[in-house]
Amino acid sequence: MNTRKLCIMLIDDDEDDNFYHEREILRNNADNTVLIKDSGRKALDYISSDEKPHSDLIFLDVNMPKMNGWEFLQEYNLLDKDVQSHAIIIMLSTSDYSADIAKSKTWDFVSDFITKPLTHQKMKEIREKYFPE
Amino acid sequence: MEKKGKSVELISANKELDFHKREKGKRAAELVLANIELQYQNEEKEKRAAELSLANIELVYQNKEKEKRASELVTANLELAYQNTEKEKRAAELSLANIELVFQNEEKEKRAAELVIANRELLFQNKEKENRAAELATANLELAYQNGEKEKRAAELATANLELIYQNQEKEKRAAELVIANKDLEQFAYIASHDLQEPLRTISNYMRVFEEDYLALLDDKAPRYLLSVNKAIGRMSVLIKALLDFSRLDRNKTLVYTDCTDLISNVLEDLSMLIHDSHTTITVGPMPQMNLYEPEMRQVFQNLISNAIKFQEKDARPEIHISAEEWQDKWKFAVRDNGIGIAPAHYGRIFEVFRRLHSAEEYAGNGIGLANCKKIIQLHKGEIWVESIRGQGSTFFFTISTLSE
Numbered sequence: 001m002n003t004r005k006l007c008i009m010l011i012d013d014d015e016d017d018n019f020y021h022e023r024e025i026l027r028n029n030a031d032n033t034v035l036i037k038d039s040g041r042k043a044l045d046y047i048s049s050d051e052k053p054h055s056d057l058i059f060l061d062v063n064m065p066k067m068n069g070w071e072f073l074q075e076y077n078l079l080d081k082d083v084q085s086h087a088i089i090i091m092l093s094t095s096d097y098s099a100d101i102a103k104s105k106t107w108d109f110v111s112d113f114i115t116k117p118l119t120h121q122k123m124k125e126i127r128e129k130y131f132p133e
Numbered sequence: 134m135e136k137k138g139k140s141v142e143l144i145s146a147n148k149e150l151d152f153h154k155r156e157k158g159k160r161a162a163e164l165v166l167a168n169i170e171l172q173y174q175n176e177e178k179e180k181r182a183a184e185l186s187l188a189n190i191e192l193v194y195q196n197k198e199k200e201k202r203a204s205e206l207v208t209a210n211l212e213l214a215y216q217n218t219e220k221e222k223r224a225a226e227l228s229l230a231n232i233e234l235v236f237q238n239e240e241k242e243k244r245a246a247e248l249v250i251a252n253r254e255l256l257f258q259n260k261e262k263e264n265r266a267a268e269l270a271t272a273n274l275e276l277a278y279q280n281g282e283k284e285k286r287a288a289e290l291a292t293a294n295l296e297l298i299y300q301n302q303e304k305e306k307r308a309a310e311l312v313i314a315n316k317d318l319e320q321f322a323y324i325a326s327h328d329l330q331e332p333l334r335t336i337s338n339y340m341r342v343f344e345e346d347y348l349a350l351l352d353d354k355a356p357r358y359l360l361s362v363n364k365a366i367g368r369m370s371v372l373i374k375a376l377l378d379f380s381r382l383d384r385n386k387t388l389v390y391t392d393c394t395d396l397i398s399n400v401l402e403d404l405s406m407l408i409h410d411s412h413t414t415i416t417v418g419p420m421p422q423m424n425l426y427e428p429e430m431r432q433v434f435q436n437l438i439s440n441a442i443k444f445q446e447k448d449a450r451p452e453i454h455i456s457a458e459e460w461q462d463k464w465k466f467a468v469r470d471n472g473i474g475i476a477p478a479h480y481g482r483i484f485e486v487f488r489r490l491h492s493a494e495e496y497a498g499n500g501i502g503l504a505n506c507k508k509i510i511q512l513h514k515g516e517i518w519v520e521s522i523r524g525q526g527s528t529f530f531f532t533i534s535t536l537s538e
Contacts, residue, residue: 014335016338017338020335020338020339020341020342094327094330094331095327097381116334
């Protein structure tokens with residue numbers, strides 16, 4: 001059993017999704033830390049301030065008011081490379097629209113594109129793929 | 134006797150002499166007369182000589198005149214001789230010319246004879262032509278009449294044409310409006326289905342949370358109720374997903390030059406489990422290579438093949454044949470099965486969105502597969518239709534145009 005404790009950031013304006021996703025992440029490993037940011041701006045502020053804990057993994061929603069997922073990625077791209085290298089970024093969207101998936105691949109620091117809901121089974125796969133022991 | 138003879142002779146001689154004497158007298162008289170005559174003649178001759186002398190002088194003169202004249206004549210003669218020679222030359226030339234003319238004459242006679250024959254022929258032809266001209270005049274009248282009719286007809290057609298142009302313009306306007314309306318509807322369907330997914334997911338998520346946290350606290354009827362809620366959520370999720378896929382069909386497509394044989398074998402590979410489990414036999418005829426919206430066309434074959442396998446009597450062994458042929462300027466594909474078939478009344482309805490002929494319990498499905506097929510075929514500027522005999526099977530036909538970006 002993979003037991004490494006992870007710090008995971010959820011960037012999503014939907015409270016209910018955040019509630020469910022946090023629950024599933026903790027179900028994967030109760031010792032995981034979950035940081036919830038309900039806007040891209042708040043997430044960028046946290047990441048760029050170098051505040052601890054650093055996220056190991058970021059789940060980024062696409063469809064958000066004000067700053068959507070794509071706009072977040074544009075600003076994130078301008079951050080210091082050292083800051084960027086801390087986290088794996090995975091798009092977490094309602095849509096499985098192929099054009100969106102293709103768009104996500106244009107950023108080399110975006111590792112994956114998955115559809116909601118995030119479940120503990122999906123979490124397990126992600127952990128095995130990106131955080132092997 | 135001799136003496137008697139001699140005397141007779143003497144008498145005769147005497148008589149002779151006598152006669153001579155008388156003759157001589159006559160003669161002398163005559164001579165006198167002749168002398169007188171001569172005298173007269175002499176005188177006459179002298180007169181005549183004088184006259185001759187005069188005449189002689191005249192003759193000398195005339196002689197001189199004649200000599201002059203002779204010399205003139207000599208000169209004239211020379212001139213004439215020269216002219217003669219010239220005329221002979223000319224005559225020789227004329228003779229040659231004559232021969233030539235004779236030859237030409239003969240030729241002209243021959244030619245005249247030929248012309249006579251030709252003339253007869255022409256005369257005959259002329260009559261024929263007159264006959265023909267008369268016929269043509271009749272035909273001309275007929276044509277003129279027909280022409281008049283055609284002009285009338287053309288005028289009618291021109292009017293009808295104007296009407297058609299007007300109608301066409303109206304139809305184009307209407308078609309353009311429909312395209313816009315259609316785009317709006319698709320946009321609406323896309324947004325609606327996308328936005329419907331989110332609350333449905335929230336319901337679904339909380340149902341799971343609720344079941345995980347509270348199911349143990351509830352009595353034994355609760356799981357049955359929850360199961361029904363979950364089934365409804367599942368069905369709605371499928372419908373929303375289908376609607377979303379349908380509305381996305383004509384967004385951002387690119388044509389790919391595709392070998393349909395490869396495309397179909399990929400589909401059969403994807404369906405291999407279903408094909409194996411249902412004991413389906415599939416045969417594929419020669420297929421074209423052409424420009425296609427590749428993933429969409431794959432979906433068409435996948436839908437038609439899985440329908441052919443699905444809509445079968447229980448325990449039947451499906452047999453499917455896929456073929457293609459050039460048809461007008463398009464390709465016509467056919468997917469034939471030996472399934473339950475479709476009643477003619479339903480031929481059109483089956484291509485409508487969410488139109489189902491059977492309950493979900495009988496035959497599973499979301500009711501959008503054939504609507505998707507229709508939309509994809511329309512993207513390929515083609516048509517889709519079905520021909521079927523109930524209980525014996527159906528054949529789905531579709532056409533695809535030659536497309537370029």
